[in-house]
Amino acid sequence: AQKITQTQPGMFVQEKEAVTLDCTYDTSDQSYGLFWYKQPSSGEMIFLIYQGSYDEQNATEGRYSLNFQKARKSANLVISASQLGDSAMYFCAMREGGVILTGGGNKLTFGTGTQLKVEL
């Protein structure tokens, strides 16, 4: 079974509109972390936002917010007021395990990504 599922291979949004990128995850761990990364055409992976499994409030970072629904195991990224520079590939990722700082509990498992295109 896929640990991270991103069902939208491509999305279009008009400039200044909001867009939601979907992400569902599968884990039996109680403690885990969810991340979103942006990868522009230049190739570098840029960290956007983090949500811990025990965080009670949805994470926000500027125009990015994470709609975390724990019971549904979903962690959708919401980008408000889209800009042309937001056009990129977006990856959802999960780190299983909590405060363990050694061993296997630190690698990220990535989804297949969503290609977002912002149009005028």
Add this chain to the structure above:
Amino acid sequence: GAGVSQSPSNKVTEKGKDVELRCDPISGHTALYWYRQSLGQGLEFLIYFQGNSAPDKSGLPSDRFSAERTGGSVSTLTIQRTQQEDSAVYLCASSERTLRREQFFGPGTRLTVL
């Protein structure tokens, strides 16, 4: 401050040759990770170093792949007897020793095996 750096940015090699890819993590970051990104396989974890602990090598695809980290800083990923299926972008990341441990990635090394 300086981010994660990787060298070379591009590497073209012939099948059967060995290659070394280098990663310089962010200063002060104790954890270092290698990932591989290819069209067919997406983003895959390869190996993880944390301080002086034994590395987590669970993602290395074969014994042709190895990595070391010297002095808790710079890391080298070595691929021996390269195969065409090794062609990919190899990404290095580092993180601090915090609960969040967000990983900051370098620009990657694009490896092409002819």
